[in-house]
Amino acid sequence: MNNEVVAFTKNTDRNHILNLLKTVGIIVLRDHGMSLEDYHNWQYDLGYHLPPDVWCSHKDYPLFWRVTNDKVDGHHEGLFGHSDIEWHSNILFTYDNQEIVSLWGHKIPENDCSPTTYSNSIPYFKNLDPEKKARYKKLYTEFHWDLEKAFYDKPFDVKNASLLLDEPMEQMKALSRKTWIGNSINISEENKNLYKQARYTFEGRYKLVPNHPLGAEGLFFPLTHICNITDEDNNAQTNAKEIFDEIKKDWLDCEDYMYTHEWQEGDIVIADQLTGLHRRDFGIPDGVVRELLRSTCWYKTEDRLHYSYSL
Numbered sequence: 001m002n003n004e005v006v007a008f009t010k011n012t013d014r015n016h017i018l019n020l021l022k023t024v025g026i027i028v029l030r031d032h033g034m035s036l037e038d039y040h041n042w043q044y045d046l047g048y049h050l051p052p053d054v055w056c057s058h059k060d061y062p063l064f065w066r067v068t069n070d071k072v073d074g075h076h077e078g079l080f081g082h083s084d085i086e087w088h089s090n091i092l093f094t095y096d097n098q099e100i101v102s103l104w105g106h107k108i109p110e111n112d113c114s115p116t117t118y119s120n121s122i123p124y125f126k127n128l129d130p131e132k133k134a135r136y137k138k139l140y141t142e143f144h145w146d147l148e149k150a151f152y153d154k155p156f157d158v159k160n161a162s163l164l165l166d167e168p169m170e171q172m173k174a175l176s177r178k179t180w181i182g183n184s185i186n187i188s189e190e191n192k193n194l195y196k197q198a199r200y201t202f203e204g205r206y207k208l209v210p211n212h213p214l215g216a217e218g219l220f221f222p223l224t225h226i227c228n229i230t231d232e233d234n235n236a237q238t239n240a241k242e243i244f245d246e247i248k249k250d251w252l253d254c255e256d257y258m259y260t261h262e263w264q265e266g267d268i269v270i271a272d273q274l275t276g277l278h279r280r281d282f283g284i285p286d287g288v289v290r291e292l293l294r295s296t297c298w299y300k301t302e303d304r305l306h307y308s309y310s311l
């Protein structure tokens, strides 16, 4: 395959990074020369971030959420504790979540057996014939929180993601009501007014080809929760399941489009969430501690082609 599936770089220039997010969607930075403090500051520069106030926020570098099987507050593991995690995007149960997810390898056990696999649809979409591209641009995926309704036959077990029991779950629910670009800590009042309110819902429909803020062309495909594929007028496609199966088989099941990141401490992986998915294939074994520092953000006003909804 000719198209780049992942971009490796040491260059932290933000325009370079934004260009790679638009054209490749997955970026790996190793030996980039940034300390954790530099990187925390750099994240403010990259995008807009929500106020950090969850159980797993890092105490010294509060933009980061601790993704770890370690106990972060004396009682609870960090986000996504210890189990495997099926293909997912940061944008799943609401429409307008943060568009970029970045992970920093913080504590990586020796002989780590929990890599993270990424796949982005930009090269897949590029390889489709023009007719199919035009057809996909008119389609929507319907999604539903109720996994019983989903096409996917190996549904994502939310409990299994060791996500969110008791207080963390309550915090996440409260946070999801505040997840709006305009609530970011580093957006100006003037810029805030450019954006429509975020849409909160556990069921609805997304554009299959997002109106991407940077102009990237790919598919938004929330694999585990898609329950139908419709056209602009909300008519279900008679071959909805075939379209679903084809995209899954030709893109997500295809090793050529996957990149598996074997972590070293200090590595950074940045991924666009409107066009890509990621997963953790294996859980974290007992007896070792693994920790990634996660931050999510929206593209900034000056980088966007539009301020409207992308999905």
Ligand SMILES: O=C(O)CCC(=O)C(=O)O
Pocket: 067, 080, 085, 101, 103, 114, 115, 116, 278, 279, 280, 292, 294
């Ligand atoms: O721990 C991993 O490998 C992936 C974590 C993840 O999916 C996330 O933090 O969004």
Ligand SMILES: [Fe+2]
Pocket: 088, 089, 090, 278
């Ligand atoms: Fe994730």
